[in-house]
Amino acid sequence: MLKKVQIFKALDIEIKKQKGPAAVKDAYKGHHSLKEELSQPGITVIAETAGGNPLRGQVREAYRASTHAKSLVENGARAISVATDRFLFYGEDKHLSEVRSAVKVPLLRHDFIFEEYQIEESKILGADAVFLMAALLETERLSALSRLARAKSLDVIVEIASDADLKKALEADADIVCVLGRDLDTWEPKWEEALALMKKVPQSRCLRILEAGVCTLQQIQQLEGMGVHGVVIGDALLDEFYPGKRLAQILSGVEVARKPVKAKGKQEAQQPPQAKGSRPEKAQAEAAEGSKTKTGGAVPTGKAQSTTQSPQPARKGKKEFPMEHINLPDETTNPVETTPEPAAPTVKKVAAKKPAAKKPAAKKPAAKKPAAKKPAAKKPAAKKPAAKKAAPAKKAAPAKKAAPKKAAAKKPAVKKAAPAKKAAPKKAVAKKPVVKKAAPAKKAAPKKVVAKKPVAKKAAPAKKVAPKKAVAKKPVAKKAVVKKAAPAKKAAPKKAVAKKPVAKKAVAKKPAAKKTTKK
Numbered sequence: 001m002l003k004k005v006q007i008f009k010a011l012d013i014e015i016k017k018q019k020g021p022a023a024v025k026d027a028y029k030g031h032h033s034l035k036e037e038l039s040q041p042g043i044t045v046i047a048e049t050a051g052g053n054p055l056r057g058q059v060r061e062a063y064r065a066s067t068h069a070k071s072l073v074e075n076g077a078r079a080i081s082v083a084t085d086r087f088l089f090y091g092e093d094k095h096l097s098e099v100r101s102a103v104k105v106p107l108l109r110h111d112f113i114f115e116e117y118q119i120e121e122s123k124i125l126g127a128d129a130v131f132l133m134a135a136l137l138e139t140e141r142l143s144a145l146s147r148l149a150r151a152k153s154l155d156v157i158v159e160i161a162s163d164a165d166l167k168k169a170l171e172a173d174a175d176i177v178c179v180l181g182r183d184l185d186t187w188e189p190k191w192e193e194a195l196a197l198m199k200k201v202p203q204s205r206c207l208r209i210l211e212a213g214v215c216t217l218q219q220i221q222q223l224e225g226m227g228v229h230g231v232v233i234g235d236a237l238l239d240e241f242y243p244g245k246r247l248a249q250i251l252s253g254v255e256v257a258r259k260p261v262k263a264k265g266k267q268e269a270q271q272p273p274q275a276k277g278s279r280p281e282k283a284q285a286e287a288a289e290g291s292k293t294k295t296g297g298a299v300p301t302g303k304a305q306s307t308t309q310s311p312q313p314a315r316k317g318k319k320e321f322p323m324e325h326i327n328l329p330d331e332t333t334n335p336v337e338t339t340p341e342p343a344a345p346t347v348k349k350v351a352a353k354k355p356a357a358k359k360p361a362a363k364k365p366a367a368k369k370p371a372a373k374k375p376a377a378k379k380p381a382a383k384k385p386a387a388k389k390a391a392p393a394k395k396a397a398p399a400k401k402a403a404p405k406k407a408a409a410k411k412p413a414v415k416k417a418a419p420a421k422k423a424a425p426k427k428a429v430a431k432k433p434v435v436k437k438a439a440p441a442k443k444a445a446p447k448k449v450v451a452k453k454p455v456a457k458k459a460a461p462a463k464k465v466a467p468k469k470a471v472a473k474k475p476v477a478k479k480a481v482v483k484k485a486a487p488a489k490k491a492a493p494k495k496a497v498a499k500k501p502v503a504k505k506a507v508a509k510k511p512a513a514k515k516t517t518k519k
């Protein structure tokens with residue numbers, strides 16, 4: 001199990017190095033010496049906040065470590081161990097800095113530490129002490145990391161699970177040794193073995209701590225009787241939504257039936273108990289209010305109050321630890337900040353969106369596939385309707401056409417002239433003889449037709465002119481007129497181009513016609 005963790009951890013650390021530790025803003029920066037606390041008379045209860053452990057899997061979903069730490073300190077804890085490992089203990093780095101801001105007792109960072117970066121990170125996150133696991137480190141590495149930690153005023157707790165580990169710890173000049181009374185393969189507690197190993201740790205050189213699934217007052221009192229300085233309680237506190245309540249029960253010797261350890265993997269998340277009136281844990285604390293001791297609980301220093309059941313019997317046989325939930329952080333996420341996402345739901349969500357995706361839910365990367373968004377890509381297609389909207393524009397275009405009609409409407413006069421131009425140039429021609437003179441104008445006009453168009457505006461008057469068409473017929477008469485008018489105005493033919501206006505003149509000439517009658 002630890003080998004797997006080592007691999008995951010190494011990758012996790014690489015990514016974290018790129019992001020750097022994200023300490024909680026304005027975290028309390030005070031330092032509380034674990035050594036000083038352990039040196040006080042009586043046994044120090046070190047309560048642990050975690051999201052789960054290798055034996056139970058994840059017990060707590062995103063929980064507020066600071067709330068848990070506060071309730072633990074209020075109910076007898078004299079130091080808090082924060083499990084920040086996210087692979088096996090479902091913790092988060094940020095829990096450490098959150099707890100730092102919430103309580104003013106020594107804080108221990110419980111994680112699988114292999115690299116200097118993690119020591120630096122622990123200091124920034126607000127730890128007062130760090131665990132170094134001898135089973136994971138060679139003596140030289142253990143010594144180097146210990147020196148770096150002490151240089152940063154961090155107390156070093158060397159965690160040992162065997163005689164070999166103890167040897168490494170002593171060679172690395174460890175001054176705090178924690179006996180891990182659990183099988184590193186099955187994570188089952190090994191109470192008797194733990195006590196045997198504890199007895200080998202030299203009391204003169206080292207402050208001694210034990211963690212071994214402790215869950216009863218009797219166990220605590222037995223350790224205190226051996227001169228053990230501290231005890232870590234983790235698993236026993238996982239069951240309770242308010243862990244302080246459970247701690248108060250343990251320290252007051254109240255027998256609590258342990259929830260059966262469910263099969264590995266995720267357990268259903270704890271639900272807050274239905275609180276009736278005052279908070280349950282306070283009630284317990286009051287009940288536990290006996291003689292105050294170093295533990296802050298009802299446990300008299302080194303004194304037993306009542307007999308309690310023996311620890312759970314260790315189960316035999318090798319266990320594979322659930323790692324399915326482990327997803328290596330990808331580059332984009334900051335492991336310091338994020339909690340492992342529930343890959344399945346995410347993938348399911350994606351799968352749900354992709355009907356085609358009947359393949360078994362792919363690994364997390366699938367979650368990255370924007371494929372589910374691809375259909376959305378069709379949305380632009382939806383713009384096509386927009387294009388259709390453009391179609392209305394086309395309708396508008398017809399409107400334009402309509403406009404032309406209007407224009408046409410304007411032009412009809414012209415059109416009448418214009419269609420003459422457009423629709424039936426021939427006709428136009430046919431008509432043109434009628435307006436021969438106008439025609440040359442028109443012939444020249446094609447170029448000028450455009451020009452004419454403005455003229456066409458003038459031509460609007462052309463409507464007037466159009467009626468004049470009739471008049472135009474008259475132009476013959478006009479011509480006569482024109483003719484007559486012509487000698488008068490030889491230059492006129494040149495003006496023929498401008499004749500039309502002349503046409504007007506022609507109209508003007510009518511009176512002239514009268515003149516002839518006078519003649």
Ligand SMILES: O=P(O)(O)OC[C@@H](O)[C@@H](O)c1c[nH]c2ccccc12
Binds near residue numbers: 083084111236
């Ligand atoms: O035996 P307990 O009461 O559950 O004590 C917690 C202990 O198992 C846990 O703190 C622990 C042991 N080794 C670790 C490594 C990383 C994080 C946490 C741990």
